[in-house]
Amino acid sequence: MASTTDIGLEQDSAQPASSRDYARYRIIPARHPWRIVGTVVAAFVILVSLHSTFTNPRWGWDVFAKFFFSQPVLVGLGRTLLLTLLASVLGFLIGGLLAFARVSKSPLLSSLSWAYIWLLRSIPLIVLLLVLNNLGYLYESVNLGVPFTNILFAQFKTVDILSPFSVAVIGLSLNQAAFSAEIIRGGILSVDQGQHEAAAALGLSRRRQALNIVLPQAMRAILPSGFNEIIGLAKATSIVYVLALPELFYTVQVIYKRNLEVIPLLMVATVWYLIIMIILSLVQAVVERHYARGTRRETPSNIIDLALAYLRPAAPRPSVVSAAPIRAAKAPARPSVAPRTDIVRGRVGHVEIHAVSKSFGSNKVLDTVTLDIRPGEVTAILGPSGAGKSTLLRTINHLERADAGVVTIDGELIGYERQGNALQELKEPAIRLRRASVGMVFQNFNLFPHLTALENIIEAPVAVQGVPRDEAIAQARDLLARVGLAEKADAYPRHLSGGQQQRVAIARALALKPKVLLFDEPTSALDPELVGEVLDVIKELATSGTTMIIVTHEVGFAREVADKVVFMEAGRVLEVGAPAQVFNAPNHPRTAEFLAKVL
Numbered sequence: 001m002a003s004t005t006d007i008g009l010e011q012d013s014a015q016p017a018s019s020r021d022y023a024r025y026r027i028i029p030a031r032h033p034w035r036i037v038g039t040v041v042a043a044f045v046i047l048v049s050l051h052s053t054f055t056n057p058r059w060g061w062d063v064f065a066k067f068f069f070s071q072p073v074l075v076g077l078g079r080t081l082l083l084t085l086l087a088s089v090l091g092f093l094i095g096g097l098l099a100f101a102r103v104s105k106s107p108l109l110s111s112l113s114w115a116y117i118w119l120l121r122s123i124p125l126i127v128l129l130l131v132l133n134n135l136g137y138l139y140e141s142v143n144l145g146v147p148f149t150n151i152l153f154a155q156f157k158t159v160d161i162l163s164p165f166s167v168a169v170i171g172l173s174l175n176q177a178a179f180s181a182e183i184i185r186g187g188i189l190s191v192d193q194g195q196h197e198a199a200a201a202l203g204l205s206r207r208r209q210a211l212n213i214v215l216p217q218a219m220r221a222i223l224p225s226g227f228n229e230i231i232g233l234a235k236a237t238s239i240v241y242v243l244a245l246p247e248l249f250y251t252v253q254v255i256y257k258r259n260l261e262v263i264p265l266l267m268v269a270t271v272w273y274l275i276i277m278i279i280l281s282l283v284q285a286v287v288e289r290h291y292a293r294g295t296r297r298e299t300p301s302n303i304i305d306l307a308l309a310y311l312r313p314a315a316p317r318p319s320v321v322s323a324a325p326i327r328a329a330k331a332p333a334r335p336s337v338a339p340r341t342d343i344v345r346g347r348v349g350h351v352e353i354h355a356v357s358k359s360f361g362s363n364k365v366l367d368t369v370t371l372d373i374r375p376g377e378v379t380a381i382l383g384p385s386g387a388g389k390s391t392l393l394r395t396i397n398h399l400e401r402a403d404a405g406v407v408t409i410d411g412e413l414i415g416y417e418r419q420g421n422a423l424q425e426l427k428e429p430a431i432r433l434r435r436a437s438v439g440m441v442f443q444n445f446n447l448f449p450h451l452t453a454l455e456n457i458i459e460a461p462v463a464v465q466g467v468p469r470d471e472a473i474a475q476a477r478d479l480l481a482r483v484g485l486a487e488k489a490d491a492y493p494r495h496l497s498g499g500q501q502q503r504v505a506i507a508r509a510l511a512l513k514p515k516v517l518l519f520d521e522p523t524s525a526l527d528p529e530l531v532g533e534v535l536d537v538i539k540e541l542a543t544s545g546t547t548m549i550i551v552t553h554e555v556g557f558a559r560e561v562a563d564k565v566v567f568m569e570a571g572r573v574l575e576v577g578a579p580a581q582v583f584n585a586p587n588h589p590r591t592a593e594f595l596a597k598v599l
């Protein structure tokens, strides 16, 4: 304990201080008198509670012991557990559908979901249960058939199919669904918009976007309140006593009405509820740990987490060093990445933007923009904030639909199909397929935070292009080596610096072997000393023959790397030309003005 004296130090102070052998000194922990007082008070409270609980004979612990494991109590407990399980699962399933309906773009569907949630949250559960229990009065029979016709497959009497148990399950689930829907919707809304965009830009299907990217991240917001709901539900099941359904609470009521041992039997129910809560809290901790992947640096801080950490140490997976990290700009392009046989400068990746216009309300963001970007060319787009640069990039891969004009890549329309004189907008799956030929790198990286660097890179090749997992992994490791991050394969984005995250994002875009790479201010979110490492990687790519369109404010970089510089302002292209011409002798006065500011 901390009962240490200062004698050691007192004696040592006679020694010359020059002897720096501090190891001889014993460390005396600081004293915390208030902590000791707190501990004593806590011990006292615990002792008094225990003493009163076990010495007051009216608690009737002998009766408690007799009934705790009695058969009717166990059967009641089983019913409570079954009700909780069924109502949570059904509630969350229906709630999930309601949540997606609520964020749907169909106004009618969204309103229907809103109305359901409003109605069910307003009606007291006990009223809902009693109405359902009397449904036989409203509807004598339940018919299975085709609505609005006389076709009837089967008919049941309502009172026969609505047993107290099914009424309880239906009532609890319907009620639970309304609350779960809002919790799930909250989770969906908590996921950053950039995540949806990055997933769409990779060409992931709607389903995969929802299930693999959005939901796992939403889960972190959903789980704490979700488990709160389940725990509330486990207790709320006691309300079904109004249906005379013998779950745990109803059972103990029946027993104490007979033997008048009220307190001991209420304790039987209480202790069982306590046990259920402990188990649910453990399950919650395990599930939350799973969905916290990539988000936590700190060590476990509460007892349950510590116990879990002890049972299953979540040691970081050893990272496999597959190749020495190389700085892309210094090393020549490695042949390790299977080069596209068709990417030879001048072959593919011809982007033509034909008179594209786009407005948001009355704000004309793109005004008949026409650009011809030759295969293998590197184009830098410059212009003030709000010029429409990002919107233009997003139109190129149809993340944004142009109001007028079209974009083609190698003659293929993006987002449309020619049908005679008309352009038919393509359906999602077809757009996704074409999108895979355009890689996109965002200002804010938009890596998926719940996936490791490697998993971020293989997601689209595996899910969109059907590349076998092993092959995708090998390819991803090569790409990571190419951007100088071979040893970071198993790191989560939050554990990487901004520059490293952006290099992973570039590798992720490259994994689809795109014909065209779009960069939207790839270095704007980086600290100045990290800009270089990202620009080096882009420079190296520029030599590989992929068509690249880069929105950037790095004039020096644009001058060095770009074949063509585009200056945009207020949705219009004011100037296009070789870097030397645009930077040294701009034709348009606005270009000169802008350059004077950024140079």
Ligand code: ADP
Residues within 6 Å of the ligand: 360, 363, 365, 383, 384, 385, 386, 387, 388, 389, 390, 391, 392
């Ligand atoms: P830049 O990337 O050049 O800074 P953007 O393309 O992001 O410019 O935006 C151009 C203009 O379009 C801005 O005025 C912006 O407010 C507007 N804008 C962009 N996206 C939307 C949107 N989804 N809804 C409404 N206005 C938008």
Ligand code: MG
Residues within 6 Å of the ligand: 389, 390, 391, 520, 521
């Ligand atoms: Mg922008």
